[in-house]
Amino acid sequence: MYSKTKWIWTFSLLVSLVMILGACSDSSNKGSSNAGGGKTNQPQAQNGESDNSGSVTEPALAAPVTIKHLKGELTLESVPKKIVVLDVQYADQMLALGFQPAGSVIAETDNGLPPYLGDKMGNIPLLGTYIEPNLEGIIAIEPDLIIATEFHDDIYEDLLKIAPTITLERNEDWRTVLLKFGQILNKPQEAQALVDGYKQKISDLKAALADKMKGQTVALIRPRDEMIRLQTTSHRTSQILYDDLGLTPPKMAVNSKDSSMMISLEVIPELAADHLFLLQDETNLELTTEFQNTSIWKSMSAVKENQVYEENTAQWIGYYGPIAINLIVDQIAEALN
Missing domain, CATH: 3.40.50.1980 (Nitrogenase molybdenum iron protein domain)
Structure with missing residues (x-):
């Protein structure tokens, strides 16, 4: 329904429209003598812009x-x-x-x-x-x-x-x-347009996922330091899942104070998440593979149902600008649709 390609195309179109609006505004204001008439x-x-007198x-x-x-x-x-x-x-x-x-x-x-x-x-x-x-x-x-x-x-x-x-x-x-x-x-109007575009995007995805994800829980985890870091409901990226998209966290992930908690491999079955977003990168690839080869990991329902989605760590928790955030939403849409 909402493929990754469609979401990326939608965001790219929005950015293009914003830039076109900005360009049109610059063109219409060029040469104006009022305070808002200078070209951005x-x-x-x-260098600045030369006016008719030759000054900059x-x-x-x-x-x-x-x-x-x-x-x-x-x-x-x-x-x-x-x-x-x-x-x-x-x-x-x-x-x-x-x-x-x-x-x-x-x-x-x-x-x-x-x-x-x-x-x-x-x-x-x-x-x-x-x-x-x-x-x-x-x-x-x-x-x-x-x-x-x-x-x-x-x-x-x-x-x-x-x-x-x-x-x-x-x-x-x-x-x-x-x-x-x-x-x-x-660029206040362009910035507001991007915020409004994101609001509409997550609203559409939230509606698309509502029936399918009803009664399903979603967790965000990252193996590291011989443990597993569980990103809680307070984490910035988790808030995309839980606040923006209205997905349900496992009880263990509900935390209003700490953005993450460390749990052992032995404890992760108690998380009982129906869907797992698994953050990976070069620093934890070996540890992740080690965990994935254990009977404990293989026994989890998310693993058995093929509902574990591997995502890039840096992409998901390292960057928090509108381009990165929209790409994360695209990846959530691709995984859960």
Whole structure:
């Protein structure tokens, strides 16, 4: 009913429409003398737009916007042309709105840029990891704005010496963050359209799965450290399953305080999940295979019913921008339909 191809096509169409709307808006405003009439350039562009007098104008916001963040507030008079992001999820946010960061840290989970982004990041400078950003590399870019998280509190003052810095909560809901990027990049309507598109997408999938999944439980697990990590109802990705799509968690996974818990292989049958999303990557492939070869694993109903779905760890728990989140929903749809 809702194949992976269909979902990806739907999201791609939405992004294309957003970019077309933005392009039309830029074209219609070009040369305008009011505050909102400046053309919004890509952040990596080095020059503003020339007016009829030959002077160069900076990309303008419809009005100065004030962004609230963990360290207070920052007022922007124009669209930053060179934005450095210290978490890859923010690169996803920018790309979804048709912009490219001027520099980004890499994802430790992939030891590089996320594969799902393909070549969308181009050849931008890579600036270490989000845990250890390369300050010299950031200085070399001469950014107009830095987007950081609370993980960078110890270098916050150093970042401020380089450029204005916005600090966001790393686990903040991606939709809230996207709307903030809409303000920063002068794309508020486009950001809202993406949020609304996701809302409609999960609403459709939720309706499609309602009858089939009635009375069925779904769990998200990740073998590691000789144990199995169960992602609870508090986990960001689990919330897609349980909050957004209305799927039912096993009782063991219900936890309002801790986003995960470790259980042993011997305990996992007590989870009694009808469907298992199994997160895998190079770091746990050997352990996962070891577990899968045991009689305990083979005795689980989800295994017997062929209702275990292997997904990429980094894709599911490493990235929280709209592009990544929509791909996760596509994979859920493909698995459960």
